Amino acid sequence: MASISNDPNGRRRIQFIDGQGQRKTIRLGKVSLRSAESVKVKVEDLVSSTLTGHSPADETARWLAGLDDALYAKLANVGLARPRAQVTLTGWLDQYLTERRDDLKPESLRKLEQTKTKLLAHFNPKTPLRNITMQDAAGWRGFLKKLGLSEAAIKTHSGNAKTLIAEAVRRKLIAENPFALLKSGPTPSRYTRYITPEEIDRVIEACPNAQWRLLFGLARYAGLRIPSESHLLTWADVDFDRARLTVRSPKTEHHAGHERRFVPITPKLMKLLQDRFDECEEGDQRLVTIRGKGAVQRQVEAICDRAGIELWERLWQTLRQSCEKEWAMSFPQYAVSKWIGHSITISGRHYANDVPDELFERAAKTHAPQAAQNAAQKLHERGGSGKKRKTAPAEAEGRNSSQFRNLRDISVSPELTSTWSRGELNPRPVTVNRPLLRV
DSSP states (O other), rough: OEEEEOOOOEEEEEEEETTSSSSEEEEEEEEHHHHHHHHHHHHHHHHHHHHHHHOOOOOHHHOOOOOOOOHHHHHTTTTOOOOOOOBBBBHHHHHHHHHHTTEEEEEEHHHHHHHHHHHHHHHHOOBBGGGGGGGHHHHHHHHHHHOOOHHHHHHHHHHHHHHHHHHHTTTTTSSSOTTTTTTTTTOOOOOOOOOOOHHHHHHHOOSSSSHHHHHHHHTTSSSSTTTTGGGGBBBGGTTTTTTTTEOOOTTTTSSSSOEEEEEEOOOOHHHHHHHHHHHHTTTTTTTOOOHHHHHHHHHHHHHHHHHHHOOOHHHHHHHHHHHHHHHHHHHHHHHHHHHHSSHHHHHHIIIIIIIIHHHHHHHHHHHHHHHHHHHHHHHHHTTTTSOOOOOOHHHHHHHHHHHHHTTTTTTOOOOOEEEEEEOSSSSEEEEOOOOOEEE
């Protein structure tokens, strides 16, 4: 379908016949025969795809996307490729974020915008997208580290960069994602503060009204995400009879079957719900309407000060984490993960990854009585002085004779033993008298 022709001075060209029966020529210049043959194979695939109307093979598509502008332009001139638009980094980022503005949640869009700012702070905005290499991507990650960002923040931006550029690969604007090998993903927090039941009870008692008490209760007693889940609750989501709470989760709703979950209403949470219900006016639907990040933070600080509890980090997340840990002490982990709204793997990595002191104390109390009994018995055997007391031969002989002097009588087995008779298709038990055992 295509052939290689040699020109003077080592130059080579590829010729083929297009769909209109016209001979086309691609001049490669001075290249080796092996390189020319490699190009010839790809050209034949492109010619076949134009004749049949099918897409070229994936390998050919990747090869085409990774070509330099000079050779790509030669292929475009003979109708084997579309004219290449010079897509810059800033042009692609603006296009992608504009297209996703309607289907992404505001928080997700905000985080991608932050990553875009970090990318344009390091790269020239007019840099062609295909010119960014893996080495350049690694340099950008080092740039983030020099900015003083935490490892968790760097991994988050790296993951966002992968997402932003992966769509360009899918559309075959570039051959590969230069950010694909950057280390990304969530980083487990080392903060393991556990809010004990006694502490949260004191905090709830210090709250100014029933709505504030319920907000803390939803985080600590039900493990809800605050405010994304708590502020969606209506009284229709509260099943007082079955003691269950229907929780809608915006974070996981894009996963099939995870749009909502059911959470048990513990006795403490039930009281808080009842108090909040009694406080509501006719027509109120929302359980929680508290808003305002700064105002909420100041109120929480005042509540903890009145309760005499030092304010912990990661306010609502720590309460949610403490709820899961307390549940895990009493219920199977598969149920706890269902109630809390994530997988068992995430639980072990980010939530139930530290054993609270309460569980250590409970385990110690469980074994304490038996340990004390064993210690007392050993102390008695040692005569109360800590030294092991030796038993005199006469005392041992007397103890044995008193306990086992009737061994001849108690060793007699007067019971009748049943055995099976032989030679029957349906055997029946036969009673056999055993001789008495004598010692």
